[in-house]
Amino acid sequence: MIALAYWVQxxxxxxxxxxxxxxxxxxxxxLFLFKMMSFMQSRLGPMEAGPYGSLQLFAEVGKWLQKEDIxxxxxxxxxxxxxxxxxxxxxxxxxxxxxxGPDAYFTNFDAGVFYMLAVSSVSTLxxxxxxxxxANKYSLLGGLRAAGQLIAYELPMVLSVLGVVIQAGTMxxxxxxxxxxxxxxxxWDGIGNPFILTQFVGFLIFMISVQAELTQTPFDMPIAxxxxxxxxxxxxxxxxxxxxxIAEFATAGVFALIASVLFLGGWGIPFSWxxxxxxxxxxxxxxxxxxxxxxxxxxxxxGIIMWVRFSYPRMREDQLQRFAWKVLVPLSLLxxxxxxxxxxxx
Amino acid sequence: xxxxxxxxxxxYIAAQAADARLNVELETxxxxxxxxxxxxxxxxxxxxxxxxxxxQVVWAEPSAGYMHRGYEKLTEVRTxxxxxxxxxxxxxxxxxxxxxxxxxxxxxxxxxxxxxxxxYIRTILFELSRIANVSLFLGDLGVQLGAxxxxxxxxxxxxxxxxxxEAATGGRFHPNFDRIGGLKDDLPAGWLAETKQVMKxxxxxxxxxxxxxxxxxxFQSRLRGIGVIPADVxxxxxxxxxxxxxxxxxxxxxxxxxxxxxxDKADWKVITHPDxxxxxxxxxxxxxxxxxxKIVDQLCDSLPSGPIMAKVPRIIKVPEGEAWVSTxxxxxxxxxxxxSKGDLGPFRVKIRSASFNNISIVPWVLRGVYVxxxxxxxxxxxxxxxxxxx
Numbered sequence: 001m002i003a004l005a006y007w008v009q010x011x012x013x014x015x016x017x018x019x020x021x022x023x024x025x026x027x028x029x030x031l032f033l034f035k036m037m038s039f040m041q042s043r044l045g046p047m048e049a050g051p052y053g054s055l056q057l058f059a060e061v062g063k064w065l066q067k068e069d070i071x072x073x074x075x076x077x078x079x080x081x082x083x084x085x086x087x088x089x090x091x092x093x094x095x096x097x098x099x100x101g102p103d104a105y106f107t108n109f110d111a112g113v114f115y116m117l118a119v120s121s122v123s124t125l126x127x128x129x130x131x132x133x134x135a136n137k138y139s140l141l142g143g144l145r146a147a148g149q150l151i152a153y154e155l156p157m158v159l160s161v162l163g164v165v166i167q168a169g170t171m172x173x174x175x176x177x178x179x180x181x182x183x184x185x186x187x188w189d190g191i192g193n194p195f196i197l198t199q200f201v202g203f204l205i206f207m208i209s210v211q212a213e214l215t216q217t218p219f220d221m222p223i224a225x226x227x228x229x230x231x232x233x234x235x236x237x238x239x240x241x242x243x244x245x246i247a248e249f250a251t252a253g254v255f256a257l258i259a260s261v262l263f264l265g266g267w268g269i270p271f272s273w274x275x276x277x278x279x280x281x282x283x284x285x286x287x288x289x290x291x292x293x294x295x296x297x298x299x300x301x302x303g304i305i306m307w308v309r310f311s312y313p314r315m316r317e318d319q320l321q322r323f324a325w326k327v328l329v330p331l332s333l334l335x336x337x338x339x340x341x342x343x344x345x346x
Numbered sequence: 347x348x349x350x351x352x353x354x355x356x357x358y359i360a361a362q363a364a365d366a367r368l369n370v371e372l373e374t375x376x377x378x379x380x381x382x383x384x385x386x387x388x389x390x391x392x393x394x395x396x397x398x399x400x401x402q403v404v405w406a407e408p409s410a411g412y413m414h415r416g417y418e419k420l421t422e423v424r425t426x427x428x429x430x431x432x433x434x435x436x437x438x439x440x441x442x443x444x445x446x447x448x449x450x451x452x453x454x455x456x457x458x459x460x461x462x463x464x465x466y467i468r469t470i471l472f473e474l475s476r477i478a479n480v481s482l483f484l485g486d487l488g489v490q491l492g493a494x495x496x497x498x499x500x501x502x503x504x505x506x507x508x509x510x511x512e513a514a515t516g517g518r519f520h521p522n523f524d525r526i527g528g529l530k531d532d533l534p535a536g537w538l539a540e541t542k543q544v545m546k547x548x549x550x551x552x553x554x555x556x557x558x559x560x561x562x563x564x565f566q567s568r569l570r571g572i573g574v575i576p577a578d579v580x581x582x583x584x585x586x587x588x589x590x591x592x593x594x595x596x597x598x599x600x601x602x603x604x605x606x607x608x609x610d611k612a613d614w615k616v617i618t619h620p621d622x623x624x625x626x627x628x629x630x631x632x633x634x635x636x637x638x639x640k641i642v643d644q645l646c647d648s649l650p651s652g653p654i655m656a657k658v659p660r661i662i663k664v665p666e667g668e669a670w671v672s673t674x675x676x677x678x679x680x681x682x683x684x685x686s687k688g689d690l691g692p693f694r695v696k697i698r699s700a701s702f703n704n705i706s707i708v709p710w711v712l713r714g715v716y717v718x719x720x721x722x723x724x725x726x727x728x729x730x731x732x733x734x735x736x
Binding site for chain 2: 040041043138141218220221225226227228229312313314316317319
């Protein structure tokens with residue numbers, strides 16, 4: 001490993017973090033929101049800006065940046081302005097813990113899973129204060145619904161990740177990747193041992209909770225365009241709305257990255273293919289190949305998230321609460337129990 | 347009957363009572379939420395004032411009139427043939443169906459009847475406008491419930507129907523094609539064959555919507571058992587159309603009336619549903635689109651030849667008298683009470699539009715539901731703002 005000065009390292013981390021947040025957001029918005037959704041709805045989507053409308057994104061960003069930054073007269077102005085930044089901060093904090101390669105990571109520490117679950121709730125705070133400070137009844141309803149929903153779905157998410165933690169015996173995300181790729185299924189190590197095989201129930205619960213955490217349809221009661229206009233985002237315009245928008249899709253990308261780390265083997269390819277057995281023996285090109293693998297997995301997983309979003313109607317608030325507390329939480333507890341028993345048996 | 351001031355007083359008392367109810371149990375404060383006049387769920391400018399306890403509605407009142415255009419008064423300064431251009435704009439999604447009852451009323455006063463071919467073509471266009479109207483409802487229903495995809499399917503397939511209407515009449519939305527004594531023109535060549543193909547396509551669209559929306563568990567759980575209107579309440583509030591039939595009342599003016607139209611020449615069913623909930627209302631409409639495509643198919647097959655215009659004088663003067671004709675329009679019963687003093691234009695026209703009566707049940711049906719259900723109930727009642735405000 002090349003030794004770098006501390007400030008160079010910090011600068012690289014900041015740049016890398018920005019790329020890791022903006023790239024998934026842009027990819028998801030263009031691939032899925034612009035194109036896949038259009039094809040599903042028998043239309044073409046943007047076609048004018050750049051080849052196949054690929055520069056449409058920049059046109060949209062430019063449009064939003066030009067717009068006036070309006071705060072309602074009776075809004076709590078300072079908090080109103082902070083709220084979208086707080087939501088985006090949560091995304092940046094989340095991406096900090098995702099490993100992209102054997103040495104390509106921002107931070108690598110033992111409480112990674114714990115940290116990931118903790119900072120993902122920061123966005124709730126941003127949404128709640130955005131809803132409250134807008135001085136708008138629709139925003140208030142949206143903010144309160146969001147708070148209730150995000151708290152309700154935090155629990156099944158934590159519990160579904162616990163299964164992985166029990167099986168891996170560690171909370172370090174890098175070690176979780178290592179274990180999946182170095183592992184074997186009853187002695188056969190052709191594809192490693194991705195946790196999606198043993199933790200399939202956990203994977204499903206995790207993806208459903210992610211859908212709810214991101215307030216995507218069918219769990220988009222807090223936004224509900226046709227009902228609450230846009231919920232907590234109603235009063236935002238210009239670049240503050242843009243920040244909410246980026247945060248929404250960047251978080252979708254980051255959660256897809258985390259899901260691929262926890263369940264699909266992360267950046268790794270099965271180590272047996274190249275005869276690797278420890279961190280030190282992994283070839284250096286994986287620091288370039290790893291991020292590409294991660295982006296591929298991210299596109300697949302966020303594609304599923306968006307696919308569901310475009311085809312389902314939304315659930316009512318009480319229905320989705322009931323679904324979280326009566327179905328997902330007991331199911332994830334059962335999953336933990338089964339995992340713990342099997343862990344002891346094997 | 348209570349007069350307007352009394353109604354306002356009663357409404358005020360109800361609002362106060364709603365507040366009192368909130369304050370008795372807990373020291374909570376109700377919130378008055380204005381849904382509209384600018385709100386995506388009202389697709390137009392309907393304003394619904396709801397008082398909320400948390401997310402529960404304790405009192406609701408629709409406030410119409412933001413788009414009042416005064417058509418009843420405007421007809422008094424038009425000649426009879428000119429009126430159809432106005433009344434096209436009442437229910438703007440099914441325009442041709444608006445013209446028919448007015449023309450029939452004028453014909454009734456003049457004691458003439460359109461020739462059979464004109465009656466058939468009128469019925470075909472009437473049903474086409476019903477299909478165009480209700481298929482858009484089926485897509486819009488998805489949007490109201492958060493599913494963004496079905497509405498594009500609806501727009502896609504409605505386009506074919508609009509093309510048919512355009513080919514026959516020259517106008518996509520406002521045909522202005524019906525004349526006293528018949529129709530403006532005959533059908534263009536090749537129209538019948540194309541219509542049958544489009545009807546097949548529309549049946550495919552119905553299957554698609556049934557799979558995508560009506561079979562969806564979330565969709566069903568959002569609509570089943572929500573906004574139940576029993577048959578007797580529906581009758582008391584003067585509901586009509588699919589809203590009434592979804593409450594189990596077997597009442598369809600196309601079948602029950604003996605109008606000079608061709609509905610009795612085709613074999614079709616009146617769809618009813620016993621439940622009376624939001625799902626039933628949407629389901630009945632879906633099935634009615636299917637029945638309409640069948641009517642159009644059969645009438646295209648058995649279209650008689652002959653003239654499309656009866657003998658009418660060049661300058662139409664309608665004899666003195668009064669006539670009431672109503673038909674089963676896409677949104678429900680639509681009728682015109684035409685009073686003529688023997689002039690070129692009507693002396694007075696009273697328009698009975700379906701949506702105005704259909705939303706009168708809103709205060710009754712919204713009481714006690716949650717805010718998300720307000721949207722789904724309003725969507726399932728299916729009103730068009732032009733039809734409410736006229």
